[in-house]
Amino acid sequence: MGSLEEEKLLEMVHDFIESSDSINSSSSLLSHNLYNSSTSQKYVHSSTTYFTLQEILRKKTEVEKEILDKVVKHMKNKMDMEKTNGLKQWLVKCLKFDGFRASLCYTSWLTTPSCPCGNYEYIEIMKEDHAKGGSKRVIVDIDFKSQFEVARPTQSYTKLSNKLPMIFVGYEDKLNRIISILCSAAEDSLKEKGLHIPPWRRASYMQSKWKLSSPTHYNKYSKNNSNDNNNNNNDDNNYRHSRLEKWVPQNVTVKGRRRELGGGRGSGLSNQFSNLSINCC
Known part of the structure; x- marks a missing residue:
């Protein structure tokens, strides 16, 4: 092979290497830019x-x-105590003494396709709404921050959840907004860590704790506060039931002939059974 041909071959190899380096460099730069953009x-x-x-x-x-x-005044020396039912009852009595219409509420809800069953306990204060008339609920939760803990949180979620107060006091709309933000961030954190998102970390479950939106939850009991001045000594024995829907059976359509039981002369219970029939295909 002549020297001229060797020079051309070396030049082609050199151009090929430079071209490959340029492509690799461009690809690396593009990946770097995409990563930086995503971050x-x-x-x-x-x-x-x-x-x-x-x-x-x-x-x-x-x-x-x-x-x-x-609340902070009463809880000043009790922040490190376990947030038991007894402590919450004590706080309710203190708030009543301060003149608030306070109640200890226990929520319980049934399992749905998107929300497992559960229960929770918190304090509720009713305040008059002079603008719209009626009353509005103020939620008081003395163990609020711990309700949003997740496994292996990301740095951004840790920073976000650390912003939450241990004691929460606020209206329902404020609580709903906080739940929406934290539950969305919790899902992102769990996904980033490759973990499954449990149903009790979704907004529907969290809202059920404070009786915010789910139609399946109900307030099982709360201490009676209708006559605070007269009933302070009976707080632990008085409960009020609310949001319990009465079950009403559907009307039974009678198809075909109805056979009387006992010739129509049976007992009242027998006569009730005689008025029922089953639709057959």
Whole structure:
């Protein structure tokens, strides 16, 4: 092979190597840019979520401030205690003494396709709504932050959940917004860690705890507060039932002839059975 041909061959090899390096460099640069773009989007999203939550928690009505100040005052030396039923009953009595219409509420809900059964306990204060008339619920939860713990949380979710207060005092709409933000962030955290999202980490389950939206939940009991001045000594024995729907059987369509039982002269129960029939194909 002549020197001229060797030079051309070396030049072709050199051009090929440079071309390959250029392609690899471009591909690496593109991947790097895509990674940075994805990371940047996640950062912006988590930062926006964090500041949104911060703003929701920062804003408090005068009613919320008043109740929170009283709750913190009573719980000052009891923050490290276990949040038992007895402690919540004691706090309810203190709030009643302060003049609030406070109740200890126990929620229980049935299993649905999207929400497993469960139960929860929290404090509720009813405040008059002079603008719209009637009363509005203020939720008081002395163990609020722990309700949003998840397994192996990401750094962004840890930062978000750490912003939550241990004691929550707020109206239903505020609580619903917090649940929406935290449950969405919890799903993202679990997905990023490759973990299954349990149904008790979804918004529908969390809302059921405080009786916010699910039609299947109900308030099983709460201490009677209709006559606080007269019934303070009977708080532990008085309960009120609410949101329990009465079951009404469907009308039975009679098809064909009805055979009388006992010639129509049976007992009242027999006559009731005689009025029923089964639709047959």
